[in-house]
Amino acid sequence: QQQVKQSPQSLIVQKGGISIINCAYENTAFDYFPWYQQFPGKGPALLIAIRPDVSEKKEGRFTISFNKSAKQFSLHIMDSQPGDSATYFCAASPGGATNKLIFGTGTLLAVQP
Amino acid sequence: DTAVSQTPKYLVTQMGNDKSIKCEQNxxxxxxxxxxxxxxxxxxxxFSYNNKELIINETVPNRFSPKSPDKAHLNLxxxxxxxxxxxxxxxxxxQDGTLGKLxxxxxTQLSVL
Incomplete structure (x- = not known):
């Protein structure tokens, strides 16, 4: 029940395209869903986060879509750029507790010029 | 000026040795x-520490021991x-263990030979 399942494992997108990464969870106590971006040799950095009281959150080219009934959420990267090439992790926690954050398995995104 | 700094960046060692990784946040x-x-x-x-107190200890072997001399430092x-x-x-x-970003x-890339 503590798992967060993430897909795909890797993704290749052309510059200007839309990148979509999906996550699913089981634990209905989860109520905070962040996405982290990690570049090679660096630690993960928070990209965007959502709570289940909204179905969508947008920040620039990054959008989280949330489906509470399906227990799924996804990250959409619009107008993908080569600089977006990184590993993306979804995560979830109950009560927004950062000390109980469970990460997905990561998606390696490559945006081709 | 780094917010969270850890040393060393790379650690290569032989099996059976004892090693430490240091972490400081400003x-x-x-x-x-x-x-x-x-x-x-x-x-x-x-592991998770709050104000030098151990909060989370996931099923990690006893060979791993965190030490927090003050709230700005957590060594492993x-x-x-x-x-x-x-x-x-x-x-x-x-900021605390309850809400917000990590x-x-x-x-530290640890390689045990």
Whole structure:
């Protein structure tokens, strides 16, 4: 029940395209869903986060879509750029507790010029 | 000026040795963490400290011992290193353990030969 399942494992997108990464969870106590971006040799950095009281959150080219009934959420990267090439992790926690954050398995995104 | 800094960046050692990784944050955060990222990039929490008090101790072997001399520092000492300990270890911090974003260091790549 503590798992967060993430897909795909890797993704290749052309510059200007839309990148979509999906996550699913089981634990209905989860109520905070962040996405982290990690570049090679660096630690993960928070990209965007959502709570289940909204179905969508947008920040620039990054959008989280949330489906509470399906227990799924996804990250959409619009107008993908080569600089977006990184590993993306979804995560979830109950009560927004950062000390109980469970990460997905990561998606390696490559945006081709 | 780095928010969360950890040293060393790389650590190569023989099986059976004892080693330490140091972490410092200058963000004034109350909570610090150690995460392990394995070769498949899976991120898993190991420990969480809040104001020098151990909050989370995930099923980590006793050979791993965190030490927090003050709330700005969280070191990780590993005894009797094993091949399976090879991974990237990330230190992170957050304002508190209940809400908000994690700030990660750049990681320590540990290679046990």
């Amino acid at each position: 963000l004034g955060h109350d909570t610090m963490y150690w995460y392990k990222q394995d070769s498949k990039k899976f991120l898993k929490i190991m 000492h590993i005894n009797s290193l094993e091949l399976g300990d090879s991974a990237v270890y990330f230190c992170a911090s957050s 700030f990660f260091g750049s990681g």
